[in-house]
Amino acid sequence: MTTQLERRPIQPLYDATNVVPAYQLRYAWTGWPSKDKFAQTPMDLLTDLEAAWQTDGLRLLEQRWSEKQVQLLFSATPTVSPEFLAQRAKGRLDHAIRKAGLQMPLSRKMSVRSIGDNVSSDVKAYIENQVGKAQFANVHFESLMNAYTVVNDFDLSQPSETKRGRYWYNLHIVLGTAERFAIVDERRLATLRDWTLGIASKHGHSISRLAIMPDHLHVALRGNHTHCPCTIVNAFQNNLAYAVGQKRIWQNSYYVGTFSEYNMRAIRRGIDAASHGNTTMADADG
Numbered sequence: 706m707t708t709q710l711e712r713r714p715i716q717p718l719y720d721a722t723n724v725v726p727a728y729q730l731r732y733a734w735t736g737w738p739s740k741d742k743f744a745q746t747p748m749d750l751l752t753d754l755e756a757a758w759q760t761d762g763l764r765l766l767e768q769r770w771s772e773k774q775v776q777l778l779f780s781a782t783p784t785v786s787p788e789f790l791a792q793r794a795k796g797r798l799d800h801a802i803r804k805a806g807l808q809m810p811l812s813r814k815m816s817v818r819s820i821g822d823n824v825s826s827d828v829k830a831y832i833e834n835q836v837g838k839a840q841f842a843n844v845h846f847e848s849l850m851n852a853y854t855v856v857n858d859f860d861l862s863q864p865s866e867t868k869r870g871r872y873w874y875n876l877h878i879v880l881g882t883a884e885r886f887a888i889v890d891e892r893r894l895a896t897l898r899d900w901t902l903g904i905a906s907k908h909g910h911s912i913s914r915l916a917i918m919p920d921h922l923h924v925a926l927r928g929n930h931t932h933c934p935c936t937i938v939n940a941f942q943n944n945l946a947y948a949v950g951q952k953r954i955w956q957n958s959y960y961v962g963t964f965s966e967y968n969m970r971a972i973r974r975g976i977d978a979a980s981h982g983n984t985t986m987a988d989a990d991g
Contacts, residue, residue, distance in 0.1 A: 715947065715951065717939065717943045718942070718943055718946050718951070718953050719939050719942040719943050719946070719955065719957070720939055721784070721935055721939070723957055724935075724938075724939065724942070724957050724958060724959065725957065725958050726783050726934075726935065726938070726958065726959055726960070726961060727958065727959070727960045727961075728782075728783050728934065728960065728961050728962065729821065729822070729962040729963070730780060730781045730782070730783065730785070730819075730934060730961065730962065730963050731766070731778065731779065731780050731781070731819070731820040731821065731963055731969065732778070732779050732781060732787060732790055732817055732818065732819055732820060732963065733776065733777070733778050733779075733816075733817070733818045733820050733972060734776070734777045734778075734779065734790060734791060734794040734795075734815065734816070734817050735774055735775070735776050735777075735815060735816045735818075736774065736775045736776075736794070736795055736798070736811045736812065736814075736815045737773070737774050737775075737811070737812040737814055737815070738772075738773075738774075738809060738810075738811065738812060739809075739810045739811060739812045739813075740809075742772040742773055743770070743771075743772050743773075743775070743809050744807070744808070744809050745807060745809065746770040746771065746772065746775075747770075747802075747805065747807065748768065748770055750798065750801045750802065750805060751765065751768050751770070751777070751798075753801065754797050754798065754801055757797055758779070758793065758794075758797065761785070761789070761790075761793045762781055762782040762784055762785040763779045763780070763781050763785060763790060763793065763794075764779060764780045764781075765777060765778070765779055766778045766779060766780055767972070767973065775798070775811075777794055778820070778972060779794070783933060783934040783935035783938075783961060784933050784935055785933055785934075786930065786931055786932055786933040786936075787817045787819075787872050787874045787928075787930040788872075788930050788931045789933070790817060791815055791817050791869070791870065791872075794815075795811055795815055798811065799811050813869055813870075814869070814870050815869060815870040816864070816870050816871045816872070816873075817870070817871075817872050817873070817874070817930070818872075818873040818965055818967070819873055819874050819875050819876070819963035819964060819965050820963055820964075820965060820967060820968065820969055820972055821877070821962050821963045821964035821965065821968060821969070822962075822968055822969055823964055823968060824964065824965070824966055824967065824968050825861050825862065825875065825925075825964055825965060825966055827964075828875075828877050828914070828925050828964050829861075829913060829914045829925055831923075832854075832877075832914040832915070832916045832923045832924070832925055833854060833856060833914060833916070835854065835916040835918055835923060836850045836851050836854060836916070836918075839918065846889070849891065850894075850918070850919075852894075852895075852898075853894050853895070853897075853898045853916070853917035853918075854914075854915065854916045854917070855898065855902065855912065855914065855915040855916075856914060857911075857912055857913055857914070859911045859912070859913045859927065861873075861875050861913050861925070861927055861965070861966075862965075862966050865927065865930060867930070872930040873965050873966075874927060874928040874929075874930050874963075875913075875925065875926070875927055875928070875963065875964050875965050876925070876926055876928050876934060876937065876961055876962070876963060876964075877923070877924075877925050877960075877961070877962045877963075877964055878922075878923070878924045878925075878926070878937070878938055878941065878959065878960070878961050879921060879922065879923055879959060879960040879961075880921060880922045880938075880941065880942065880945075880955050880956070880959050881920065881921045881955065881956045881958070881959075882919075882920045882921060882954055882955060882956070883953055883954055883955060883956055884956075885920045885921075886920065886954070887919040887920050888919050888920070888954075889919055893949060894917055894919075896948050896949060897917050897922065897945055897948070897949070898915065898917045900944060900945055900948040901915055901917070901922070901924065901941065901945065902915070904940060904941055904944045904945070905924075905926060908929055908932065908937070908940055909929035909931075909932075910926045910927065910928050910929055910932075910937065911926060911927040912924060912925070912926045913925045913926060913927065924941075925964075934961045935961075937961075938959050938961055942955050942959070
């Protein structure tokens with residue numbers, strides 16, 4: 706007979722109350738007019754909205770408004786999903802436009818692109834080369850560790866399409882083991898690799914690169930745009946802990962950062978060029 710204790714759900718070991726993240730999360734949002742072009746480009750509305758966006762976990766870093774599109778670059782906290790960012794960026798701006806008495810509604814079409822200091826090719830190469838960089842003294846162990854590096858051909862340069870727009874939501878996640886304890890057991894390493902792939906699939910994420918190392922884990926993935934970074938990372942921490950016996954194998958911290966085919970330098974060059982009428986930040990949005 707099943708006891709009440711046995712029916713009790715497993716409590717997560719990691720959540721927002723006990724994990725302190727390190728993060729660098731930036732997103733470029735682009736909106737378009739519902740008609741051919743915007744009649745005006747009231748930049749003062751964006752300045753007025755900065756405080757409201759900060760209550761949403763968003764900080765406006767850069768902005769550009771032309772007759773063809775409005776482009777906003779935000780930094781965000783790990784509790785902000787791309788879907789939520791899109792809702793708040795468009796919703797607050799749409800409301801401000803109407804409140805100002807302007808007849809220039811935004812189109813339902815929009816795009817959100819994750820932006821980082823490094824581009825996709827750099828992040829993928831960095832993760833692929835983890836075993837080589839480690840310079841293990843034991844050649845046999847180095848050869849063994851190569852089995853726990855996964856290279857998938859998922860194309861991170863292509864957006865995830867929805868009815869409302871397109872999302873490029875690429876994350877680089879790093880988990881460190883508690884007290885940097887080295888995991889060298891082959892079965893446990895294989896469990897971490899296989900479960901990481903399974904967790905991603907279950908939650909709608911697509912892994913491009915994965916490296917399971919003795920004392921840390923790297924993953925580059927296309928995230929489900931409805932999930933915020935902290936939810937994604939906590940799911941990996943908790944499910945992988947469960948996979949090895951519900952043990953606190955991870956530090957109470959993690960790193961998560963955004964990246965894409967364009968880095969911050971390219972985006973800021975685009976904004977600067979747009980101000981001189983040469984190109985636009987949305988060139989990065991295809």
